[in-house]
Amino acid sequence: MSKLAKILSDDERVNIALYYSQLKARPRMSQQPQRVAEGERLYSGKCAVCHGADANGNHAMPRLAGQPEEYLVNTLHAFQEGKRRQNTPMQPVAAELKETDIQALSAYLTTQP
Template identity: 30%
Template structure:
C-alpha cells in the first residue's frame, strides 16, 4: 500500500508540477553539475557503460524515477545516496534541465549491425513498443526515451523487467518483454539504441 501511495503521489507531482510552478532548467543545470554529470555526462549523454543517458528524456519520467530512488522504492545503489533527501523542487528543476538537452547517441555507440537491427525491429513492432514510447521512441510523460539510449543499459533494463526485478510505475513493461530470450532482448536493445 505504501508503494502504491508513493507512486501515485509521484505521478501526480509530475503531472501537476508545470501548472503549479514553472521548472527552472538553469537552476537544474547548476544542481546537476554537483550530482549527476559525473555519471550521466555533462551533455546528458552517458559515456559510462550501463549508465543511461538523460538528455532529451521527458521531465515527467526523470521526476518519477528520482522520487522512486529518493523514497527507496527503486533500488539502484549508485543512485540512492544522490537521491536521498532531495526536495521535489530540485528534482523537477534537474528533470527540466535534462529534458531541455538535445538527445543523441553516446560517443562510444557501436556501429549498426544490420542483421541485429532488423531482428530488433521485427520484435519492436509486434510488441507495440512505439505505442507507449511513441513511434520514434522519443518517450512521453512518464515513458522514457529509448532512441539513442545506451545499448547495454537497455538490454539490462529489459531483462530486469522480464525477470520481475525492476520496480517502477509501469507494470506494462513486464508483459511487453515477457517470454523474450536474452538474444531477442539484445537485438531489441541494439535496434532502439541505433534509432536517432
C-alpha cells in the first residue's frame, strides 16, 4: 500500500479516507469463542485507556473493534518483534503479552461492533 499511497494526490487521499470513514464496521465470529471473555478482561485493563472502552479508537488511536482476528494477532506479533513503527506505546504493551493474551484479545476484539 505504501507504494500506491505515494502516487495519490492529497484530494485522492482525503476522498479515500472519507469513503472508509463512512463504512459501518460489522463484528465477526471469533475462531476462539471460548477466549472472548478473557479477552474482554484483558482489553479493559490494558487497551481501553488508549483505544476507548468500545475499541472504536479516536483521532490518535486506531479502531480495533471488528478487525479480522488474524490481522490483530499478526499486528501484535509484529509490535513484539519490532517490525511495526518504532517509538510507539504499543511496543512495550505488546512486549508484556503472552501468546494466550494475544489470542484472547484478538478473539474479543474481532467480535466487537
